[in-house]
Structure formats: structure tokens, C-alpha cells
Amino acid sequence: MATIKDVAERANVSISTVSRVVNGTATVAAAKRDKVLQVMAELKYQPNSAARALAGNKTGMLGIVANDLADPFFATLLKGVETEARQAGMQVLAACGHHDAEQEEAAIRSLLSRRCDALIVHSKDIPDQQLLDLLSECPVAVVVNREIPEIADRCIWFDNLAAGYMATKHLLAQGHQNIAWLGRNQNITDNVDRYIGFCNALGQAGIDHNKAYKAFGEATVEGGYQLAYELIRSKSEVTAIMAYNDAMAAGCLRALHELNYKLPDDCSVMGIDDVILGLVVYPQLTTVNYPVEDIGRTAVKKALALLADQQLEMTNHFSPKVVIRGSVASLRKSVLRKSGS
Amino acid sequence: MATIKDVAERANVSISTVSRVVNGTATVAAAKRDKVLQVMAELKYQPNSAARALAGNKTGMLGIVANDLADPFFATLLKGVETEARQAGMQVLAACGHHDAEQEEAAIRSLLSRRCDALIVHSKDIPDQQLLDLLSECPVAVVVNREIPEIADRCIWFDNLAAGYMATKHLLAQGHQNIAWLGRNQNITDNVDRYIGFCNALGQAGIDHNKAYKAFGEATVEGGYQLAYELIRSKSEVTAIMAYNDAMAAGCLRALHELNYKLPDDCSVMGIDDVILGLVVYPQLTTVNYPVEDIGRTAVKKALALLADQQLEMTNHFSPKVVIRGSVASLRKSVLRKSGS
DNA sequence: TTGAAAGCGCTAACAC
DNA sequence: GTGTTAGCGCTTTCAA
Numbered sequence: 001m002a003t004i005k006d007v008a009e010r011a012n013v014s015i016s017t018v019s020r021v022v023n024g025t026a027t028v029a030a031a032k033r034d035k036v037l038q039v040m041a042e043l044k045y046q047p048n049s050a051a052r053a054l055a056g057n058k059t060g061m062l063g064i065v066a067n068d069l070a071d072p073f074f075a076t077l078l079k080g081v082e083t084e085a086r087q088a089g090m091q092v093l094a095a096c097g098h099h100d101a102e103q104e105e106a107a108i109r110s111l112l113s114r115r116c117d118a119l120i121v122h123s124k125d126i127p128d129q130q131l132l133d134l135l136s137e138c139p140v141a142v143v144v145n146r147e148i149p150e151i152a153d154r155c156i157w158f159d160n161l162a163a164g165y166m167a168t169k170h171l172l173a174q175g176h177q178n179i180a181w182l183g184r185n186q187n188i189t190d191n192v193d194r195y196i197g198f199c200n201a202l203g204q205a206g207i208d209h210n211k212a213y214k215a216f217g218e219a220t221v222e223g224g225y226q227l228a229y230e231l232i233r234s235k236s237e238v239t240a241i242m243a244y245n246d247a248m249a250a251g252c253l254r255a256l257h258e259l260n261y262k263l264p265d266d267c268s269v270m271g272i273d274d275v276i277l278g279l280v281v282y283p284q285l286t287t288v289n290y291p292v293e294d295i296g297r298t299a300v301k302k303a304l305a306l307l308a309d310q311q312l313e314m315t316n317h318f319s320p321k322v323v324i325r326g327s328v329a330s331l332r333k334s335v336l337r338k339s340g341s
Numbered sequence: 342m343a344t345i346k347d348v349a350e351r352a353n354v355s356i357s358t359v360s361r362v363v364n365g366t367a368t369v370a371a372a373k374r375d376k377v378l379q380v381m382a383e384l385k386y387q388p389n390s391a392a393r394a395l396a397g398n399k400t401g402m403l404g405i406v407a408n409d410l411a412d413p414f415f416a417t418l419l420k421g422v423e424t425e426a427r428q429a430g431m432q433v434l435a436a437c438g439h440h441d442a443e444q445e446e447a448a449i450r451s452l453l454s455r456r457c458d459a460l461i462v463h464s465k466d467i468p469d470q471q472l473l474d475l476l477s478e479c480p481v482a483v484v485v486n487r488e489i490p491e492i493a494d495r496c497i498w499f500d501n502l503a504a505g506y507m508a509t510k511h512l513l514a515q516g517h518q519n520i521a522w523l524g525r526n527q528n529i530t531d532n533v534d535r536y537i538g539f540c541n542a543l544g545q546a547g548i549d550h551n552k553a554y555k556a557f558g559e560a561t562v563e564g565g566y567q568l569a570y571e572l573i574r575s576k577s578e579v580t581a582i583m584a585y586n587d588a589m590a591a592g593c594l595r596a597l598h599e600l601n602y603k604l605p606d607d608c609s610v611m612g613i614d615d616v617i618l619g620l621v622v623y624p625q626l627t628t629v630n631y632p633v634e635d636i637g638r639t640a641v642k643k644a645l646a647l648l649a650d651q652q653l654e655m656t657n658h659f660s661p662k663v664v665i666r667g668s669v670a671s672l673r674k675s676v677l678r679k680s681g682s
Numbered sequence: 683t684t685g686a687a688a689g690c691g692c693t694a695a696c697a698c
Numbered sequence: 699g700t701g702t703t704a705g706c707g708c709t710t711t712c713a714a
Contacts, residue, residue: 001456001478003691014701019693029699044478046454050400051691053391054706061434069423070634072617075416082410082437091451093402094435096423110432113387115342137342137385221621250621257623276413277621280562280591282598293411344707355685360709370683392707395690 002043011039022047053115062300063093063111064120065104072275073292074122077144080296081120088304090117101125108134118303120144120296124188140306142299146189154306156299156316160190163272163288163320164197168242170286170322171270172205175331176240180213182227182252184244191219191244194272198242213238217248221277224251232259232267239267239331246271246278246287253281253327264329274323283326291318343384352380363388394456403641404434404452405461406445413616414633415463418485421637422461429645431458442466449475459644461485461637465529481647483640487530495647497640497657501531504613504629504661505538509583511627511663512611513546516672517581521554523568523593525585532560532585535613539583554579558589562618565592573600573608580608580672587612587619587628594622594668605670615664624667632659 004022008015013032020026021036028036039045053059062085066074082092095111097104104123111119118140123131128148135141135151143155171179181198184191199209215231217223224243228251232238243249249271253263261267264283271278271287278285295318302314345363349356354373361367362377369377380386394400403426407415423433436452438445445464452460459481464472469489476482476492484496512520522539525532540550556572558564565584569592573579584590590612594604602608605624612619612628619626636659643655 005691015692016694016701016703017699020700023693025694027699032700046450046478048395048691049455050391050394051706052693054389054395054708055691055693057693057706059391068420070413070417070420072411072413072416075413075419076411078416078435079409079411079437082435086437091455092435094419094423094433096420096427109387114390114432137387221617247621254621254623254625276562277618280595280618280621282595282623284595346707356708357685357710358683361684364709366709368683373684389707392690393709395692396707396709398690398709 001048002045003048004045006043007036007039007045010043011036058117059115060090061093061114061116062090062118062120062303063095063114063116064122065095065097065107065111066122067097067099067104067124069094069096072277073273076275076292077122077296080293081300083293084297084300088300097123097125099125105130105134112137118142118307120299120303122146140303142303142306144295144299153316154302156295156302156318158290158295158318159320160193161197161200163290164194164242165201166197166320166322167270167272167288168198168201170324171240171242171268171328172201174240174268174328176268177205177207177331178213178235178238179207179240179242180215180231180235180238182224182231182241182243182248183214183216184219184223184248185216186219194244219244219248221247221251221254224248225255226251228252228255229259232256232261240328241267241269243269243271246273246275246285249285249287249327250277250281253283253285264327268328270328272320278323278325281327286325286328287323288320289323290320294318342389343386344389345386347384348377348380348386351384352377399458400456401431402434402455402457403431403459403461403644404436404455404457405463406436406438406448406452407463408438408440408445408465410435410437413618414614417616417633418463418637421634422641424634425638425641429641438464438466440466446471446475453478459483459648461640461644463487481644483644483647485636485640494657495643497636497643497659499631499636499659500661501534502538502541504631505535505583506542507538507661507663508611508613508629509539509542511665512581512583512609512669513542515581515609515669517609518546518548518672519554519576519579520548520581520583521556521572521576521579523565523572523582523584523589524555524557525560525564525589526557527560535585560585560589562588562592562595565589566596567592569593569596570600573597573602581669582608582610584610584612587614587616587626590626590628590668591618591622594624594626605668609669611669613661619664619666622668627666627669628664629661630664631661635659 004015004018008018020028021033085092095107097107119138122144147155147157202209215227217227249269252269271285274287274289278287345356345359349359361369362374426433436448438448460479463485488496488498543550556568558568590610593610612626615628615630619628
């Protein structure tokens with residue numbers, strides 16, 4: 001590949017002049033500039049990013065560490081990050097944490113070693129303090145979906161408690177009382193917060209959450225399927241299911257179909273996350289929107305602002321919004337239907 | 342961040358020695374090596390990749406250009422690529438083509454400028470010749486899901502024709518005759534090949550494909566939903582629907598549910614791709630497996646082999662496999678059910 | 683086994 | 699406006 005020197009020689013100018021027309025850092029006589037441009041095209045010159053990074057002390061790269069790139073959730077986050085980064089002329093370097101503390105650390109380290117100008121980090125498995133240590137090596141780091149008090153201004157998270165609360169409220173508003181919680185059997189904060197929101201909403205409605213129906217399992221379609229199948233067979237009085245996330249809710253719908261429930265009248269199902277799965281199932285899922293792509297974009301904006309030393313005030317906290325589709329029915333209908341059949 | 346010089350000074354050795362222990366390129370006296378290692382840890386030394394790339398003329402980066410990172414299909418491809426790359430100690434640089442020729446070219450150029458050691462390219466919108474030109478700038482490039490005669494040995498693709506053929510055969514084997522094709526209204530090769538496979542299978546069964554039921558629209562859940570809804574209302578004699586992909590098939594199932602069809606008995610639905618959507622819907626989708634993750638991994642392996650100048654013979658062509666789940670019923674059942682209701 | 687030194691391709695002063 | 703030059707942090711001969 002051609003270098004800046006090749007271009008300079010062929011265009012009869014110095015390398016600085018070439019550098020100037022490439023970067024637009026200073027005015028260059030029109031004639032020379034045109035000549036340089038022409039030679040660049042002839043030689044298919046592409047500046048060497050490594051050399052640039054070394055000399056200029058910035059790489060133009062934005063690192064992102066996520067858990068699993070194939071997961072729709074992370075894929076959407078990545079998309080948001082990529083979109084925003086590209087607009088700023090930056091490239092995205094992706095590394096996978098694979099839901100494992102050691103690999104998460106390795107991922108961050110490798111990104112650090114690449115001297116990304118900024119890092120967007122989604123990490124659940126590394127403890128706060130260790131994460132702080134790691135990130136202290138990085139000029140700019142924004143943490144996504146996690147709130148670390150020491151760097152709260154560089155965190156962006158979703159209000160999971162409000163999500164659980166609002167979702168449950170929606171179910172209660174439709175008249176449901178016998179609401180089951182289909183939870184995740186892993187104590188990450190998302191899960192705990194959503195569950196607390198659920199309990200709060202029940203409590204406010206005068207329902208003792210200790211007596212509520214609950215089942216815990218894997219936060220996957222399959223997990224939701226199995227839990228719901230068991231639950232419904234033993235507790236047919238349940239009229240609504242509040243699932244930890246859309247994946248579980250989707251599994252839940254499948255279980256109900258298999259049990260020949262007529263949906264949504266025989267049983268309502270509510271999810272949280274608002275991922276594409278919810279549009280695919282029948283009935284389409286009533287859920288709570290989790291603006292992942294937005295979060296990704298905001299994270300990049302924040303990182304960029306930090307890089308530019310701007311004290312740009314921006315929300316670092318996203319609120320949930322109920323998305324009404326077809327999987328929740330009002331209790332009245334459900335009861336009528338049940339007594340009629 | 343600490344540099345190699347810092348480490349050298351503090352460890353009382355030359356930078357060459359540090360370089361040697363970092364890279365293991367030559368034996369270093371045990372005592373010195375330990376000292377260097379210790380200082381490296383103290384200083385949290387991370388080699389600067391840009392400097393390394395510049396001096397060593399290799400970046401350790403693998404570039405991938407895909408269309409839409411949030412699309413489950415590309416996300417899975419990316420995952421395969423990342424997994425394999427990481428095992429080889431390489432990092433993945435992702436760029437998005439956004440289904441647009443110009444942006445695809447920009448994506449490739451930016452990856453080129455980063456001096457990725459190898460490129461994995463998924464591109465549908467750039468014409469063959471132009472793509473060849475672009476890729477000629479790159480030491481190693483592997484093209485995925487596309488067959489370009491000039492570089493056939495560096496292409497990896499899926500046999501879409503066989504996929505359409507096998508899927509349709511499966512439907513025919515269940516006794517279906519009135520099979521509708523739910524196609525994509527865009528002439529990319531995937532679509533055309535699958536459709537030809539469909540026609541071939543019908544032809545072999547003595548059915549004139551010109552008289553077959555067909556509808557074309559967007560290759561999305563929504564597209565499948567709309568097409569199926571219209572089609573079924575006007576052509577109730579259709580007993581099976583062959584969809585271009587799983588997304589359309591999923592939309593199709595939703596339409597049938599809304600029309601109060603009992604699935605799969607009243608109408609069978611078959612997809613192609615075998616993405617996660619198929620596990621979420623009810624009934625779960627009978628489809629044809631498209632081993633994307635495998636393709637991603639194989640692409641990386643091929644790229645790595647090319648980098649190492651190995652003439653590693655490997656398949657560059659993946660064959661489809663039917664995945665039987667719940668969305669296809671045998672015609673007999675369907676007919677019985679129809680006449681009974 | 684070790685160190686000195688010459689680049690890799692570029693940016694950013696600094697002179698003119 | 700333009701050219702000269704000193705690095706950026708590393709790898710890799712080449713001597714010792």
C-alpha cells in the first residue's frame with residue numbers, strides 16, 4: 001500500500017503538505033492540493049491508522065465490551081453504539097465478555113491495549129472495585145446498565161425497579177389479582193430490582209407479595225416455557241403472569257398455547273425489555289420498553305463529550321414505558337370466559 | 342500508560358529485552374525475565390498496539406463488514422467470527438454496510454485504512470467487479486454468503502437453491518400440493534435461488550410452478566404477516582406455505598392465528614434460516630438450518646490459513662439441513678380437520 | 683544472552 | 699504556504 005511518502009514524491013511536495021490536505025489542518029495552495037488529491041486517488045492512498053495513532057496519540061477507535069454479541073439485546077446495543085460512533089467518524093472495536101468475569105477482564109484489557117480513545121463497558125460479572133481499577137487505565141470509559149457510585153456520572157442505566165413496578169401496575173389496572181412472578185434464578189441487580197418493583201406494586205394494591213405466586217428459572221425462552229408450564233398446571237387460578245423479561249414471556253406464551261389456553265383471555269402475560277421477540281409471538285407481547293439502542297447512542301455521546309472535555313449535562317438514567325400490544329386482557333373478560341367454558 | 346521504555350529503565354534492562362519477554366521471541370536469562378515481568382505488573386504495562394502494528398507490519402485485527410449488526414442473522418455471524426478470532430488472539434473490528442452500496446464501500450475502506458490483517462466481507466450491494474477492486478487492496482479477504490467466480494476459493498456460501506428445494510420437498514412429502522410461496526420482493530441471489538429450488542421441487546412432483554400460489558413482499562415478520570393474511574383469505578385451499586425465511590414464516594404464523602386457524606393442522610408453514618425466532622413462535626417453526634455461526638467461524642479459519650500461507654483445503658460451501666419442529670403437519674390430518682369443522 | 687540503533691508512517695511543532 | 703525534523707512505542711537486524 002502506498003504511503004504518505006509515495007504520494008509526496010509523486011506530487012512533488014513534502015509529506016507535510018500531503019498530511020495537510022489529508023487532514024485539512026491548514027490551507028494548501030489550490031494547485032498543489034489538487035495535484036495531491038489526484039495522486040492520492042491514483043495510488044489508492046489510505047492513511048495508515050497505526051502510524052496516525054502513534055503520532056497523534058489517538059486511535060479513533062471506540063471499544064465496546066458486551067457479553068454475547070448474538071443476543072438480540074447486545075446486538076441492539078452494539079448497533080446503537082456503531083451508529084453513533086460512525087457519525088463521529090470513529091470505528092467500533094468489539095470484545096466479548098461471555099458472561100464470565102475472567103473473560104470480561106481479558107476483553108477490557110485487550111481493548112485497553114488497543115488504546116481505544118474511549119470504552120463503552122457492559123459488565124455484570126466483575127465487582128465494582130476491580131472494574132474501577134481496570135477502567136482507571138482508560139482515558140474515557142462509560143459504563144452501561146450498571147450504577148457504580150464512584151463514577152455515577154459516567155454510568156448509564158435503566159430503571160429496572162420502575163419497570164417491574166409499572167408493568168405490574170398495568171396488570172393490576174386490568175383487574176388482575178392473582179399475578180404470578182416468573183423470575184430469574186440469578187441475583188443480578190436487574191432481576192432483583194424488577195422483582196422489588198413487582199412487590200411494591202402488589203403491596204400498594206393491598207396484596208401481600210409473600211403470598212404471590214412465584215417461580216424462578218433461567219431467563220430464556222426455554223426457561224419461561226418450563227416454569228409457566230408447571231406453574232399453570234398447578235395454579236390454574238392465576239390470571240396473569242409477570243415475566244422477568246420478554247424471552248421468558250415468549251416461552252410462557254408457548255406453554256399456554258400448548259395447554260390449550262385461549263390467549264390472552266384465559267391468561268395475560270407481560271414482559272419487560274421490548275425486544276423483537278415480542279413482535280413475533282402470538283399474541284404480540286405487551287411489555288415495557290427498554291431503550292437499549294438509545295442507551296448505546298447516549299453512551300457514545302457521553303464518551304465523546306468526555307473526550308472533548310465538555311461538561312455536557314445529559315440523562316444517565318432511562319425510564320421505562322409500557323408498550324401495549326395483545327398479550328394482556330382485562331380480568332373481566334378472562335373471568336367471563338372461564339365461567340363460560 | 343507505561344511504555345516499554347519505562348519498563349526497561351525500571352528493570353535495568355534494554356527495551357529489546359523487554360520486547361523479548363513480552364513476545365517470547367528469544368530466551369532471556371531467568372532472573373532478568375522475572376524482574377521484567379514483575380515491573381510489567383507493577384506498571385500495569387500494556388503494549389501499545391499501534392506501535393506494534395507500525396513496527397511489525399501486522400495489526401492483529403480482523404475486520405468484518407456486515408449489513409446490520411442488530412439483525413439476528415448478522416449478530417450470529419459476528420459471534421462466530423469473534424469466537425474464532427479470539428481463539429487466534431485476534432481482535433474484531435466491526436463495520437456496518439447498512440444495506441447500501443455506498444456505505445458498504447465506506448465500511449470496507451475504513452477497515453482497509455485500519456490495516457486489518459484480514460477482512461471478512463458480507464456484501465450484497467456492491468457489484469462483483471467493484472468489490473474485487475476494493476478487496477485487492479487487502480492482503481487477505483474472505484467473502485461470505487456470496488460466490489464470486491474470480492475468487493471462488495476465498496468465498497464461503499450457503500446453498501440456497503438446495504435449501505428451497507429441500508424445504509419444498511419436505512412439504513410435498515407430507516402430502517401437500519397446494520403450496521404457496523411467500524417470497525421477497527428484491528432480487529438478491531438468496532431469494533432467487535431459494536425460489537428456483539421451490540420451483541424445481543414442485544416440477545419434480547409434477548406440479549406446474551407457474552400455477553403455484555405466490556406472493557412477494559418485504560422479508561420481515563411484518564411482511565410475512567401481511568402477505569399471508571391476504572393470501573389465505575383469498576386462497577383458502579392452500580394447505581402449506583413455504584416462506585422465504587423464518588422472519589416471514591413467523592409473521593405468517595401470526596396471521597394464521599389471527600384468522601383463527603388451528604396450527605399446524607389447518608395450514609403448515611415452513612421457513613428457511615433457523616434463527617432464534619423459530620423457537621419462540623407457536624408452533625415452533627419447521628425450517629431449514631443455515632449454519633451462520635459455522636460460516637463465520639469457517640471464514641475466519643480460512644482467513645487465518647491464508648495469512649499463514651497454508652493451502653488448507655476446506656469446504657467453502659455449506660449445505661442445508663431440514664429441522665423438523667411443529668409447524669408442518671401431514672396433509673391427511675389437515676384435510677380431515679377441514680372437512681370435520 | 684544482551685544492547686544499540688534503524689526504521690515502520692504519520693503528526694505537529696518549528697523555521698522559512 | 700511550505701518544507702524540515704523530531705518524535706510516537708515498538709520490532710528487528712546486527713554486533714558484541
